[in-house]
Amino acid sequence: MADDILRIRTPIGIDYTWSSGPGSVGYMRGLENGKLLGRRCPVCELVYFPPRNGVCPRCGVLLADEVEVGPRGTITTFCVVNVPFLGQTIKIPYVAATILLDGADIGMQHLIQECEAADVRMGMRVEPVWRDKSLWTPSLENIMYYKPSDEPDADFDVYARHL
Amino acid sequence: MAPLRLFYPYDRTVGSTVGRFLTSLANKKIEGTRGLDGIVHVPPAEFDPATGAPLTEWVVVGNAGEVLTWSWQPEPFADNTLQQPFAWALIRLDGADTPMLHAVRVGSEKDMASGMRVRAVWADEPTPSITTIMCFEPEHGHG
Amino acid sequence: MRDVAIVAYIEGQNTAATSQTPVEMIVPVIHEILKRANVERSDIDFWCHGSCDYMTGQPFSFVSAVDALGAWPPIMESHVEMDGAWALYEAWVKIQTGEAETALVFGNGKSSAGDMNRALTLQLDPYVVAPLWPGFRALEAMGARAAIEAGTVTERQMAEVVSRSLRDASDNPNVLAYGYRDPDELLDEPMTANPLRAHDCPAMADGVSAMIMTTADRALEMCDRPAWIRGIDHRIDFQNLGLRDLGRSNSAALAAFHAGVTKDKVDVAELHATHSHHEVILAQSMGIDRSTTRMMPSGGALVANPLMAAGLARFGQAARQIFKGNADRAVAHAAQGACLQQNIVAVLEGN
Ligand SMILES: [Zn+2]
Numbered sequence: 001m002a003d004d005i006l007r008i009r010t011p012i013g014i015d016y017t018w019s020s021g022p023g024s025v026g027y028m029r030g031l032e033n034g035k036l037l038g039r040r041c042p043v044c045e046l047v048y049f050p051p052r053n054g055v056c057p058r059c060g061v062l063l064a065d066e067v068e069v070g071p072r073g074t075i076t077t078f079c080v081v082n083v084p085f086l087g088q089t090i091k092i093p094y095v096a097a098t099i100l101l102d103g104a105d106i107g108m109q110h111l112i113q114e115c116e117a118a119d120v121r122m123g124m125r126v127e128p129v130w131r132d133k134s135l136w137t138p139s140l141e142n143i144m145y146y147k148p149s150d151e152p153d154a155d156f157d158v159y160a161r162h163l
Numbered sequence: 164m165a166p167l168r169l170f171y172p173y174d175r176t177v178g179s180t181v182g183r184f185l186t187s188l189a190n191k192k193i194e195g196t197r198g199l200d201g202i203v204h205v206p207p208a209e210f211d212p213a214t215g216a217p218l219t220e221w222v223v224v225g226n227a228g229e230v231l232t233w234s235w236q237p238e239p240f241a242d243n244t245l246q247q248p249f250a251w252a253l254i255r256l257d258g259a260d261t262p263m264l265h266a267v268r269v270g271s272e273k274d275m276a277s278g279m280r281v282r283a284v285w286a287d288e289p290t291p292s293i294t295t296i297m298c299f300e301p302e303h304g305h306g
Numbered sequence: 307m308r309d310v311a312i313v314a315y316i317e318g319q320n321t322a323a324t325s326q327t328p329v330e331m332i333v334p335v336i337h338e339i340l341k342r343a344n345v346e347r348s349d350i351d352f353w354c355h356g357s358c359d360y361m362t363g364q365p366f367s368f369v370s371a372v373d374a375l376g377a378w379p380p381i382m383e384s385h386v387e388m389d390g391a392w393a394l395y396e397a398w399v400k401i402q403t404g405e406a407e408t409a410l411v412f413g414n415g416k417s418s419a420g421d422m423n424r425a426l427t428l429q430l431d432p433y434v435v436a437p438l439w440p441g442f443r444a445l446e447a448m449g450a451r452a453a454i455e456a457g458t459v460t461e462r463q464m465a466e467v468v469s470r471s472l473r474d475a476s477d478n479p480n481v482l483a484y485g486y487r488d489p490d491e492l493l494d495e496p497m498t499a500n501p502l503r504a505h506d507c508p509a510m511a512d513g514v515s516a517m518i519m520t521t522a523d524r525a526l527e528m529c530d531r532p533a534w535i536r537g538i539d540h541r542i543d544f545q546n547l548g549l550r551d552l553g554r555s556n557s558a559a560l561a562a563f564h565a566g567v568t569k570d571k572v573d574v575a576e577l578h579a580t581h582s583h584h585e586v587i588l589a590q591s592m593g594i595d596r597s598t599t600r601m602m603p604s605g606g607a608l609v610a611n612p613l614m615a616a617g618l619a620r621f622g623q624a625a626r627q628i629f630k631g632n633a634d635r636a637v638a639h640a641a642q643g644a645c646l647q648q649n650i651v652a653v654l655e656g657n
Contacts (some may be wrong), residue, residue, distance in 0.1 A: 164325065167363055169363060169365070172513055173432070175432060175433065177433055177437045181434065182432045184434070185433075185434075189439075203547075204549075206433075206546075208546070212544060212546075212549055229509055231452070232448045232449075232451045232452040232455065232552065233448060233451060234443075234444050234445075234447030234448045234450075234499055234500060234501070234502070235447070235497070235499055235500035236441075236499070237498065237499065240424050240439050240441065242436070242439040243439050244438065251440055251444040251445075251448060252448070253448060253452075253547060253548060261546070261548035261549055262547075262548040263434070263548060264435055264440060264445075264547065264548070265436065265438065266438065272497075272500050275500075277451065277455055283568060285650075292437060293433075293434040294436050294438065295440060
C-alpha cells in the first residue's frame, strides 16, 4: 500500500447574486456615462467617491446629495510596485496611487501611467485616460489609468487633511 | 444585481487518522478507530469523544450496513456524487457502532426504509476521498 | 453577577430578497434602536455583531459592517461568525466583567444572496462530510425522521406547530409566511424532503435584528419594564451526527438547566426552531411544557428566518413579551449548526 495521504483538495464554489445596493446606483450610472458621481454626507458634509454602500462610515448615516467630482485630481500618496505576482497585467515597475479627485474628500486608488515611476510625487496633478466609449460599463474600469495633467503641483495644505 | 462565484481552492492537511481512513478508502477498504469504551467509530474519531485521548486501534469494517435514518433529496446539487433524486442516510456499517453519512441510490423514496441493508458502490477511479464511495445501494438490488 | 437587562429590541423589515447591501440594511435599524432606547451613539460602550461571510458572499463583510455604526471616534466593537444571539452572549460577558455598561447587539443575514441550503454544507466536517455536499435541509430531514421513528415527535405534532406558527404570524407584520391552515390540511401536502414538507422548513429571509442591553443603573431610564437576564448558558454537542441521538438535544438540555429554565413556570418561550420538529425536541430537552407555556407568540423562525438574525430575534421577541407585560418569565433560545448542535438559552424576567 502506498503511504498514507497527507493532504486533500476540497474546492468550494458558492454562487451568489451580488447587489451593489441602491446607494451605489447613481455612481454606477454615472460611470456608464463617463461621469464621476460621489455623494455627500448630510452630517459631516464629506463627499465620498466611490460612495461605498451609500453610507458615511464616520457618521453611520446614509449619504445624501449626489456630487459630480473630478475628473482631475491630486496624488496624496503612492507606492511603486516592483514585485511580480500571479495575475499581474501591468509591466513593473508601476505606480499605484491614492488620488483625491477635485471636489471629493476621500481618496481613491488608481494606476498612474505615461510617466516614469521616479517622477511621481505627492501633490502631483493627474487626469483620467478613459477606455474607448464603446467599451464603457457601469465600472471604474472605464478609466484605464491616470496620467500627469501637467498642471502645477497642488499645495500640501490642499490635501493635508485627506491623507 | 450580478452573478458572483466565490471559489476557495482549499488544500487541507488531513492528519494521520483521516489520512489513513482516506488512503484505505482508495484501496476499497473501510476502517475506523476503536474508542476507549470499545465503540468503533466510522468515519474514525481522531480522539476519544469522552476523554480526548488519541485513538490508535484500527478496525476494518464491512462495506455494507444498516440505514438508521434517511431523508430524500429530490434535486441533487451539481457537486453530489449522484445526479438523480436520491436518499441521504446515516449508515451503520457491519462492525461499526457509529453511523456515517452517505448517499443511497434507489429508484424512488418508496424504496427507502430505516433498517434496510445497503452496500457501498465504489467509484470507477479510486481516489483518497469520501466520494470514492460513490453511493450505497440496497443489498439485494433495488427495493 | 451584575444585573443586566434587555431594554430595547428592533427588527428591520424581513424580505424575501432585498437589493440593499448588508450595510444599507443595518444603518436604519441602528438609528431606530438608539431612538427606541432614547440614547446616543456615545452612550453605547460596546458594539457586538453576528453574521456569516459565507452567507453574504462577501469575505470580511463584518469589517465593512462597521461602516454602519459611525465608528468615529473609534468604538469598542466585536464580531462573532455566528447568529447575533452569540453576540448577545459576548456583550453580556463584557458587561459582567465591568468593561462595558451599555451594549448594542445586532445580527444580520442576507439569505437571498445564494442557495443557503447548499452553502450551509460548509458548517460541517470538511474532510469526510462536506465533500458529499449534503446541504442542511437533508440533515434536518434525517433528524426529523430519527425523532419520528424514536417516537419523540409525531408528524401531527409537527403540523400543529406549523398551524399555530402561521396563525400567530398573522398578527406579526414582519413575517414571510402566515395564514390559517388546519393541521389535517397540512398533513395532506406532499413531502418535499421526506419526511419534511415545505411548511416544516423555514421561510428564508433577509433581515436584521438589534437590541440594547444595559445594567441596573440605567435600565429603567431606557425602558419601563426591562427584561432582566436571570440566567444564560450555551453548550455544544459533537459535530458528528453519528455520535448524537437526533431525537433530543443534549446541549439544549444542559444549557437550559444551567440557565435555570425549570426553576419556575415559563410564561412564554421563543425557541429558535427553524424546522417544525425542532420545537418539540427542544421543549422536551429543555423541560418546557408546551401545554402551559405560550410558544413563539411571534410565529418564530418558521415564518421568517433571516439567517444570523433569527436567533437574536428570539431573544428580542421574548424580551418584548416582558416589555409589554404579557409575561413575567420568558425563555429565549437560539441554535446553530446541523440538527440543533449548538444551543444558547436565557431566562428573562420582568422583576
Ligand atoms: Zn458623515
